[in-house]
Amino acid sequence: MKLNKTQPIGVFDSGIGGLTVANAVSKLLPNEQIIYFGDTAHLPYGDKSSRAIKQYSYMIADFLLEKKCKAIIIACNTASSIAYTFLKELYKDDLYIVDAIQPVINGVCQDDSVRKIGIIGTQVTIQSEVYEKRFKAQKPDLEVVSLATPLLVPMIEAGNFNDEMSESILKSYLLRKEFEDIDALVLGCTHYPLIKKDILKVLNRDVKVFDNTDFVAREVELDLRRLYLLADKKNQADEFYVSDYTDTFEKTTKIFYGEKIHLELCNIWKNS
Ligand code: DGL
DSSP states (O other), rough: OOOOTSSOOHHHHHHHHHHHHHHHHHHHHHHHHHEEEOGGGOGGGGSSSSHHHHHHHHHHHHHHHHTOSSEEEEEHHHHHHHHHHHHHHTTTTTEEEOOOSHHHHHHHHHHOOOOOEEEEHHHHHHHHHHHHHHHHHHOOEEEEEEOOOOHHHHHTTTTTTHHHHHHHHEEEEESGGGGGGGEEEEEEEETOOOHHHHHHHHHSSSSSEHHHHHHHHHHHHHHHHTTTTTOOSOOOEEEEEEOOOHHHHHHHHHHHHTTTEEEEEEEEETTT
């Protein structure tokens, strides 16, 4: 299929987390039109089966393809760990696909000051061991400790941050023995940058915090440039779709992304 630089970039996640990536892409590449899909009907992905996550990711990718996207960013570590290889193979002739994980792995591996790193993510991401495996392949000397932090996504989606509850949950996750001597931490879930300040406050020491956002945006820029697919001018406004709509979701979205977002309900599952 012949792709054109004026086509939009599709970005998806289970909820608002992927907006952290969409935001970074928009800032770096202001000429690009973004089409965002938050699969709020199935949130959280972090405790779903691989089969379900593959199915959701496939339906969303198909929706974004119908919207004529030239590229898809899987702005979700959980979906990236389960469905990236499958989607990349499936759509290899149709569009460009990038996951949330590899760009941050490359970023960490280039930083020689990092010797022991902590990874936090959803149950599915941590159980998949995707970070450990890729670090082991690229930087075998790096010591890696991982922890599933399943309460964080519902907490963020419900708008609990910078309060007593979030502080106590973060303390119980981060102030543990395994993490005592890490010199870096990967936020292995695209929701977590939304509470980066809270995380830094709880860690309260010199730990480098890596997240997917800017690494993914830079990778997209490099790849689209290489493919001659970078847009010269923004012709259409960004579009934001969710598969289920709640007031809380809209409120939280506005806090993090600003008033300009108009969420459109789009149930792509109704015929499945
Ligand atoms: N933002 C998704 C991720 O990066 C959240 C997963 C979820 O819905 O549990 O993993």
